[in-house]
Amino acid sequence: MITSLLPRLCSQRPAFRLGSLLLKVLLFLPLPALGQTRAVSTASIPFSFTINGQQMPAGDYVLYRVTQNIYSLRSRDWSFGASAMVYTDAAAKMPESSKLVFRNYGSTYLLDSFWTAGSSQGLRFTRSKAEMSAIALQTNAATTSVLLASANSLALKH
Structure with missing residues (x-):
């Protein structure tokens, strides 16, 4: 040819x-995953938080699956957003509702994981070096869950 x-x-x-x-x-x-990005779920997050080193304000967000190991959280109007690598994790107890889980250290909230109702597998978000440093300085962490307005069970199928 x-x-x-x-x-x-x-x-x-x-x-x-x-x-x-x-x-x-x-x-x-x-073209890398350009047409393959799909919305997985939506959530209204009432506090500012960090994902992969990116500070995000409180607001309504959509979680997108970019690739098998990369998810993106974007504000509904796309003015804020960040992507992070994820890895699967097993729940000790199957969640009754779909949710995003945040670890909070004082007034700092870090996006930790995504869980779908009725599935024992969840997705954990990897942390940036800055987040790891902040975690090392804190000794007590609490978790805060935000229920998802909608969740797609296809999100966890690889």
């Missing part, structure tokens, strides 16, 4: 030739 394409490109004007080649290359490149 390439050998038959080169003579035709060489016979055309240079600007057109470059544009044509670029277009053909772009058509065949895989």
